[in-house]
Amino acid sequence: xxxxxxxxxxxxxxxxxxxxxxxxxILIIAPMSFSSARFLTFPPPSLSLxxxxxxxxxxxxxxxxxxxxxxxxxxxxxxTPLGVAAAYxxxxxxxxxxxxxxxxxxxxxxxxxxxxxVGIFFVYAKVGLVASMTGxxxxxxxxxxxxxxxxxxxxxxxxxxxxxxxxxxxxMNRLRSFFAVTLPQIKASVVAGGIFxxxxxxxxxxxxxxxxxxxxxxxxxxxxxxxxDEIDPTIAAISTLMTAASFLLVLIATTRRKT
Amino acid sequence: MTGSAPDISLRHQRREQLTMLALALPALxxxxxxxxxxxxxxxxxxxxxxxFTFENYRRIFSEDIYWRSxxxxxxxxxxxxxxxxxLGYPIAYAASIAPRGWNIVILALVVLxxxxxxxxxxxxxxxxxxxxxxxxxxxRQLGLIDEPLALVHNTFGTVVATxxxxxxxxxxxxxxxMQKIPRxxxxxxxxxxxxxxxxxxxxxxxxxxxxVLAGCTLVFVLALGFYITPELLGGGRTVMVSMLVSRNVxxxxxxxxxxxxxxxxxxAVAAIFFAVSRFIPLxxxxxxx
Numbered sequence: 001x002x003x004x005x006x007x008x009x010x011x012x013x014x015x016x017x018x019x020x021x022x023x024x025x026i027l028i029i030a031p032m033s034f035s036s037a038r039f040l041t042f043p044p045p046s047l048s049l050x051x052x053x054x055x056x057x058x059x060x061x062x063x064x065x066x067x068x069x070x071x072x073x074x075x076x077x078x079x080t081p082l083g084v085a086a087a088y089x090x091x092x093x094x095x096x097x098x099x100x101x102x103x104x105x106x107x108x109x110x111x112x113x114x115x116x117x118v119g120i121f122f123v124y125a126k127v128g129l130v131a132s133m134t135g136x137x138x139x140x141x142x143x144x145x146x147x148x149x150x151x152x153x154x155x156x157x158x159x160x161x162x163x164x165x166x167x168x169x170x171x172m173n174r175l176r177s178f179f180a181v182t183l184p185q186i187k188a189s190v191v192a193g194g195i196f197x198x199x200x201x202x203x204x205x206x207x208x209x210x211x212x213x214x215x216x217x218x219x220x221x222x223x224x225x226x227x228x229d230e231i232d233p234t235i236a237a238i239s240t241l242m243t244a245a246s247f248l249l250v251l252i253a254t255t256r257r258k259t
Numbered sequence: 260m261t262g263s264a265p266d267i268s269l270r271h272q273r274r275e276q277l278t279m280l281a282l283a284l285p286a287l288x289x290x291x292x293x294x295x296x297x298x299x300x301x302x303x304x305x306x307x308x309x310x311f312t313f314e315n316y317r318r319i320f321s322e323d324i325y326w327r328s329x330x331x332x333x334x335x336x337x338x339x340x341x342x343x344x345x346l347g348y349p350i351a352y353a354a355s356i357a358p359r360g361w362n363i364v365i366l367a368l369v370v371l372x373x374x375x376x377x378x379x380x381x382x383x384x385x386x387x388x389x390x391x392x393x394x395x396x397x398x399r400q401l402g403l404i405d406e407p408l409a410l411v412h413n414t415f416g417t418v419v420a421t422x423x424x425x426x427x428x429x430x431x432x433x434x435x436x437m438q439k440i441p442r443x444x445x446x447x448x449x450x451x452x453x454x455x456x457x458x459x460x461x462x463x464x465x466x467x468x469x470x471v472l473a474g475c476t477l478v479f480v481l482a483l484g485f486y487i488t489p490e491l492l493g494g495g496r497t498v499m500v501s502m503l504v505s506r507n508v509x510x511x512x513x514x515x516x517x518x519x520x521x522x523x524x525x526x527a528v529a530a531i532f533f534a535v536s537r538f539i540p541l542x543x544x545x546x547x548x
Binding site: 011012014015018019021022023025026028029032082083085086088089090092093095097098101103104105107108110111112113114115116118119120121122123138139141142145149174199202203205206209210220223224227228231235236239242243246247250 | 517541
């Protein structure tokens with residue numbers, strides 16, 4: 001399309017500014033985390049690893065990191081098979097009830113997270129799961145399931161179910177034909193779904209604020225509490241590490257999906 | 260056709276259905292136990308306290324603090340939605356008309372913040388906006404201001420950070436819709452003598468409206484229940500509905516009141532989704548997340 005030159009320049013400038021607004025806050029954390037100053041200044045007066053040492057040397061932060069990683073890995077280990085099984089059922093069946101089930105499984109994306117968090121807190125308080133590892137993992141499995149299901153349902157859409165039929169007509173049972181024929185072809189979407197469930201568990205904050213406590217507090221809960229009190233540059237170091245982990249995982253997920 | 264053939268196929272179909280149900284069951288159980296039951300419990304608790312009571316609802320509809328919070332939440336959500344549309348539409352448009360390569364760069368810049376922890380982004384905005392923050396330092400060094408501006412711990416800071424977090428939810432559905440608009444239609448408009456501006460207004464914009472609706476719904480609904488940014492950047496004065504819920508639980512131990520506020524919020528979200536689903540399929544709205 002041809003538009004007048006000034007209009008086009010104004011458009012490009014506007015878009016550049018909006019993109020800067022989106023990306024700058026994320027880019028600014030890393031240099032701050034390598035600052036030697038006690039207070040946040042930009043640009044940093046001199047470079048140091050002080051805040052990373054503070055993070056690694058602090059027992060509470062380390063314990064929180066262990067909790068976060070344990071929760072995230074267990075979440076993926078549980079949510080991925082459950083989500084793949086459900087996604088398979090959803091895309092194979094034309095039964096009306098399956099559509100209702102499909103929508104129900106996506107509920108965690110629709111219900112405002114604060115309501116979910118408080119509701120889970122009430123139930124956990126009754127059954128004694130507050131401040132427990134089990135409770136934390138279960139909640140994150142629930143929150144991560146929709147990501148696995150959306151990703152795998154999309155992956156199965158481009159898969160021809162006739163292939164599995166062929167394998168079964170050749171004598172394989174359903175389970176074997178799924179693992180031998182279907183799974184290899186939807187592997188990328190399964191991996192992507194699992195990775196998104198991992199990131200979701202790693203970043204989850206609000207449910208953890210209500211239900212976690214004692215020695216089972218994830219990183220995000222400790223960060224949130226620390227941010228309420230004062231701005232500790234240690235959080236810049238942790239944020240940088242978390243962001244790097246997220247980006248790396250998304251990169252793996254998206255490049256695998258393409259191939 | 261023989262009499263038994265449909266019978267066998269019917270039984271086969273039954274078995275197939277049950278197998279599929281069994282496969283979906285574990286995931287369904289997790290969802291039922293960890294979100295349906297808790298939210299149901301919350302709703303029950305809002306009307307049951309040693310017998311039926313509407314006291315919680317009477318209170319939130321009569322007490323000033325609740326009204327003000329609902330009004331503020333609505334205003335902030337509306338402002339964030341309109342700003343997101345204003346900033347997001349040109350970005351989505353740019354991504355949809357940009358040559359290959361450039362559109363990937365634009366989309367990457369939109370998606371990267373999307374996959375960064377909300378907490379990390381709230382922290383970044385605190386660092387940028389506070390009195391001794393990066394922006395105030397910069398403005399002072401440039402000699403534009405003498406006193407630091409109050410950019411955070413107020414509604415302004417809340418809106419800036421919330422908008423930042425929700426903007427991708429506007430751009431992605433918009434882009435998905437714009438990408439599907441056939442280019443021949445635009446060329447047809449041009450060949451019929453319409454200038455680029457007229458083609459945009461009469462052809463492109465109307466065709467992108469489903470994306471506008473999907474994006475606005477998503478952003479508005481997410482803003483209604485937002486918690487982290489108002490809590491960390493609102494400075495205690497910007498009390499949004501989600502904070503009413505958490506304060507009633509944590510500070511005042513008023514589970515009934517917290518539940519009633521939660522139910523009202525949930526009802527609002529459900530009503531919006533229901534209204535929107537009459538215009539566009541809901542899975543298209545949610546598929547963007």
